[in-house]
Amino acid sequence: MIRILPGVLAMAAVVVASNILVQFLFGQWLTWGAFTYPLAFLVTDVMNRVYGKREARNVVLMGFAVGVACSLIGTQIQGEFGPLVTLRIALGSGLAFLTAQLLDVSIFDRLRDGAWWRAPLASTLIGSSVDTAIFFTVAFSAPLTFLEPVNDVSWANESLPLLGGGPIVPLWVSLALADWMVKLSLALIALVPFRLIVQRLTARAA
Template identity: 75%
Template sequence: MTRSHIPGILAMAAVVAASNVLVQFLFGDWLTWGAFTYPVAFLVTDVMNRVYGAAAARKVVAAGFITGVICSLIGTRIMLEGDGFTYPAVTLRIALGSGLAFLTAQMLDVAVFSALREGKWWRAPLASTLIGSSVDTAIFFTVAFSVSLAWIEPANDVSWAGDMLPLIGLGPVVPYWVSLAFADWLVKLSLALLALVPFRIIVRSLTKKAT
């Protein structure tokens, strides 16, 4: 690790830590505030990949993963009370889903970006973020809330996530957790497009400083 990598590492750690806090606060019926900060992690990874290379991007991902593990460990030890029950702020399934989704999606992002590095400037960050974000959403919500994976943490009742409701209140009837995942995915796709602007600006700025 060099000094030039430190800002990226700190940025990733800040994004992951902030998202772990903001995910506790609802935004409407299908989202949390964390849904709007977490996608910035892909922007950080892609900027590091473009400017410093895949090895540097992987170091940043590792820093984010370690930060996420620490946040999860803290969250599993914070006990909340509600409806006559005491339960951890972060369940085992959420911790596992979050860690697995982050590491898999971010490493995939690095690989896709590297494969498309020589194309047009927007192709690598857009494709890698869209693919990584989709995988992230699929892994996290499936592991954390799918009723079929209840055996991972039998004591954690997620039957509420299996309630059959219209997709985000409008579409076909699906398990509630699918609506949560779909809404989260739509936010990630939207932010992937918007992130191209800061990606271009930050990369140009860092590239000029390096010359």
């Protein structure tokens, strides 16, 4: 338990920070959460490579529990524009996180024996895609308004051209697509810290 504690704390911090930052736009099509959440996949993959599938799954589950608990507390704290974390965001985040991260763990483990970059890249790309689809649908789509009727998500359902130049879709679809593209880009960039962190932890354990 002690050896994976840094991973658990890092995972919880990423979940809480992302749940808050996803409510704030960065430019026209992104939220600040798009830049923090991909770190969850980096944490999971490092734990998987260094300590194995079982420990990686434990990091996901414990980080999930701590992160969701903190996020639910955030739903009770009022910020400038309402709750610090809305219930729908907490639900969407929890469902998306657990599904995508456990999928990431399984895919990584199956590709473990290939080239060093193959497992983290493939697992992150697939996990990120699933995560984005689940989170934005639960958190912002109009058909699921019944999950939290008091939370006004009409701003996210304003009809606009996709990323400013495509077919007319709800704003949240453009946010999801932009978020997904950022995650794919960061999946490539994250290979560098993944390699460095794994080497350092492996050398320390030797």
